[in-house]
Amino acid sequence: MAGNGLPRHASRHRNRCRSLSLTKPAFKPDNKPAAPAAGRLPRGARRRRLVEEAAAFFAEVGFEGTTRALAARLGVTQALIYRYFPSKQDLIDAALAEVFGDRWNPEWDALLADATRPLEERLTAFYCAYHGRSTALSLRLFVRAGLEGQPLPGRHGARLTDRIFAPVIGALRAEAGLPDLTDKDMMRGERELAMTLHGAVVFLGIRRHVYQMPMPRSVDDIIRLQVETFVAGARHSIKTLHSAAGDSALAVPQLTPRGRR
Structure with missing residues (x-):
């Protein structure tokens, strides 16, 4: 008998059904494979990576997250970020545009x-x-x-x-x-x-x-x-x-x- 009073096979069956019917996702952007260092990417690809990583960063920590922390997370300098985006708000705007661009299906x-x-x-x-x-x-x-x-x-x-x-x-x-x-x-x-x-x-x-x-x-x-x-x-x-x-x-x-x- 299982600890809940049910036969072990019944308990296993109930738990298996529960695992098939429900999921509890976790938002873990850091779980994705590491991208190549920004310095080794072509200019366009480097900017795109900065935008994509900024979107995941702000989704995780909020828009109060600093460019210093983002740079450390990416393994680049703050200066590199500001080479592409004159201000933090410009980076935020680019990240939001990337995620919420026109995704409408005609x-x-x-x-x-x-x-x-x-x-x-x-x-x-x-x-x-x-x-x-x-x-x-x-x-x-x-x-x-x-x-x-x-x-x-x-x-x-x-x-x-x-x-x-x-x-x-x-x-x-x-x-x-x-x-x-x-x-x-x-x-x-x-x-x-x-x-x-x-x-x-x-x-x-x-x-x-x-x-x-x-x-x-x-x-x-x-x-x-x-x-x-x-x-x-x-x-x-x-x-x-x-x-x-x-x-x-x-x-x-x-x-x-x-x-x-």
Whole structure:
């Protein structure tokens, strides 16, 4: 008998099932193979390596991490870093641009706009793919950017509104027989409505990569559940927002995100 009162074979089986169903990842950028010393790399490759290593460094220690510490980690001098980046902020900007450059898949535009497929099906397919692009590096950097005053989250919000929230709200309006977005601007409440689903999906990655919580290897079923729950409620909520019973504070036009001004 095992110490928990179960037969040994049952205990082994239970532990094996648990190990197959859950993973608890750790963010350990130092585990990757060591790159060649920066001094032996061509100029373009050297700059790229500095940017990639800076992204991993800031994700791990925060943007307060010093260029002196980064240089020591890379085995180079501070002077080499400043030869490529006039200031630490220039290095931070380059690292964020490297990680959060345009990773949008053009096929997603057609997917979200495909009115021949049910909205639940489109959103499930999109968010499963979107979540699949998330990494420990990108999520940790994004959270740190918000906490430490980097402007990334504000710029990111404009892209979310244009590329994701507008198609979602447009589809919900079409189903409800409401005016198109070209005839009536998106309301604040509509953006908040779309954000409830987006935030729920993103939080799956935060739980895995930031909180280091055990998560299923695949969260597709969870995303499907989130989408079905969202769409069922959103169909009712969007009608309420456009009715006289809607909250006036939520019915005002959505402000232009800072990143688009």
